Amino acid sequence: MGRRLMLRFYNTLTRKKDVFQPIEEGKARLYSCGLTVYDYAHIGNLRAYVFVDLLRRWLEYRGYDVKHVMNLTDVDDKTILGMQEQGVSLKQYTQRYIDAFLDDLQMLNIKKAKIMPKATEHVDEMVRIVEVLMEKGYGYRGEDGSIYYDISKFKNYGKLSKMKIKKLKAGARVKVDEYDKEKASDFALWKAWDSKDGSVFWRTKLGKGRPGWHIECSAMSMKYLGETLDIHTGGVDNMFPHHENEIAQSEAITGKRFVNYWMHNEHLLIKGERMGKSLKNFYTLQDLVQTGHNPVAVRYFLLSTHYRKQFSFSFEGLEAAKNALQRLYDFMERLDEVKNGKGSKEIDALVEKTRKEFEDAMDDDLDISRTLAAVFNLVRDVNTLIDEEKLGQGGAEKVKEFMMNIDQVLSILDGFWKQKEAKLSKDIEELIEKREKARKARDWKTADAIRNELREKGIVLQDTPEGVKWKKEHV
Numbered sequence: 395m396g397r398r399l400m401l402r403f404y405n406t407l408t409r410k411k412d413v414f415q416p417i418e419e420g421k422a423r424l425y426s427c428g429l430t431v432y433d434y435a436h437i438g439n440l441r442a443y444v445f446v447d448l449l450r451r452w453l454e455y456r457g458y459d460v461k462h463v464m465n466l467t468d469v470d471d472k473t474i475l476g477m478q479e480q481g482v483s484l485k486q487y488t489q490r491y492i493d494a495f496l497d498d499l500q501m502l503n504i505k506k507a508k509i510m511p512k513a514t515e516h517v518d519e520m521v522r523i524v525e526v527l528m529e530k531g532y533g534y535r536g537e538d539g540s541i542y543y544d545i546s547k548f549k550n551y552g553k554l555s556k557m558k559i560k561k562l563k564a565g566a567r568v569k570v571d572e573y574d575k576e577k578a579s580d581f582a583l584w585k586a587w588d589s590k591d592g593s594v595f596w597r598t599k600l601g602k603g604r605p606g607w608h609i610e611c612s613a614m615s616m617k618y619l620g621e622t623l624d625i626h627t628g629g630v631d632n633m634f635p636h637h638e639n640e641i642a643q644s645e646a647i648t649g650k651r652f653v654n655y656w657m658h659n660e661h662l663l664i665k666g667e668r669m670g671k672s673l674k675n676f677y678t679l680q681d682l683v684q685t686g687h688n689p690v691a692v693r694y695f696l697l698s699t700h701y702r703k704q705f706s707f708s709f710e711g712l713e714a715a716k717n718a719l720q721r722l723y724d725f726m727e728r729l730d731e732v733k734n735g736k737g738s739k740e741i742d743a744l745v746e747k748t749r750k751e752f753e754d755a756m757d758d759d760l761d762i763s764r765t766l767a768a769v770f771n772l773v774r775d776v777n778t779l780i781d782e783e784k785l786g787q788g789g790a791e792k793v794k795e796f797m798m799n800i801d802q803v804l805s806i807l808d809g810f811w812k813q814k815e816a817k818l819s820k821d822i823e824e825l826i827e828k829r830e831k832a833r834k835a836r837d838w839k840t841a842d843a844i845r846n847e848l849r850e851k852g853i854v855l856q857d858t859p860e861g862v863k864w865k866k867e868h869v
């Protein structure tokens with residue numbers, strides 16, 4: 395328990411690293427703003443989810459039972475615009491991007507959130523919240539029939555983004571979902587239908603219309619995680635207005651703090667600019683995979699820079715990530731090949747030292763640079779021990795076990811197993827072919843020798859009418 399107090403996260407709310415203290419001992423309520431499914435995610439978007447995955451896996455490594463909720467924004471200004479351009483229903487339009495997004499998460503080894511609520515399936519909850527906000531005097535109806543949040547009523551408005559509210563013009567209103575700090579004003583909770591919305595509307599107690607974007611996250615997060623969340627994540631661009639408005643809505647209703655730790659990831663840049671749809675300077679994961687890049691290398695690339703640092707995408711960077719992964723795969727392979735029985739006292743101390751460095755770095759706001767440095771120092775030191783024939787099989791097993799243990803957090807070694815399996819199959823096929831040739835030449839000695847060699851690798855051959863088959867014996 396004591397060790398857990400060492401876990402610290404940079405909290406946007408306090409602008410410093412705070413010790414993580416969950417609401418409920420041993421549990422973490424985590425909410426992440428999911429994708430707005432109006433287009434394919436680009437790797438800049440996906441950076442946010444690789445970050446959340448690392449966070450979640452770290453909490454789990456530290457023994458927390460993480461209840462992770464990630465919403466899907468499947469109705470907002472952008473989705474409606476997109477569906478109308480394509481002349482399909484909202485559901486048809488968004489489903490394609492939801493499917494593609496789920497595929498992306500899987501390819502990047504991102505654990506799926508326990509609950510992934512869709513905004514369109516939670517309109518009742520949103521309506522109820524808006525009703526309460528109106529009863530409490532925070533919500534009012536504008537001349538256009540839409541319902542707005544009166545930010546002058548919420549005394550802490552601006553506490554997350556640290557904006558100066560005094561400059562605001564009284565009564566200025568904004569109906570669009572996205573706007574910038576200079577335009578801070580009353581925002582739409584409920585948007586009365588207008589012709590631009592076409593077929594997208596709900597008939598509710600609030601009238602015919604649709605929810606504003608910000609109310610969606612307040613409704614879905616509180617429904618599944620309660621009135622106060624431990625951690626809320628999102629891209630830094632969502633801090634204002636989206637998260638500021640989520641706070642205003644949720645805290646006005648409950649009178650309680652909405653989120654204890656706000657964590658924001660920085661942008662991925664490309665040639666010095668923010669990767670984004672509007673600038674058309676982006677790559678999707680599919681773009682990269684279809685040109686032969688390993689998605690796990692993309693994961694490593696996105697993972698290996700601290701989440702609060704901006705950094706640039708480049709093919710050189712992706713190549714470097716691939717090489718770093720290959721070094722780890724080669725290392726695992728080498729550990730497998732250690733055969734001598736010599737023991738080494740050094741190795742226990744080395745593994746424990748690395749484990750401590752790894753854990754301390756991750757506890758310190760997921761300091762991935764130090765984390766990976768610890769791992770690669772171990773790789774270097776163990777390679778030296780192998781070179782000097784100072785590593786025995788027991789020591790190699792210990793190192794492998796450690797690597798597999800930390801891979802629960804990093805989740806980058808699965809490519810190694812795949813590579814190993816492919817290589818194993820190739821080697822075996824070659825040996826079987828050699829044995830067949832020997833048999834045809836009635837060279838029984840060679841054929842038996844190959845059979846024995848394979849048996850030593852745990853491969854059992856079966857001569858069947860369809861030819862030779864092999865299987866791996868599981869010990």
Ligand SMILES: [Zn+2]
Pocket residue numbers: 426427428611636
């Ligand atoms: Zn959100």
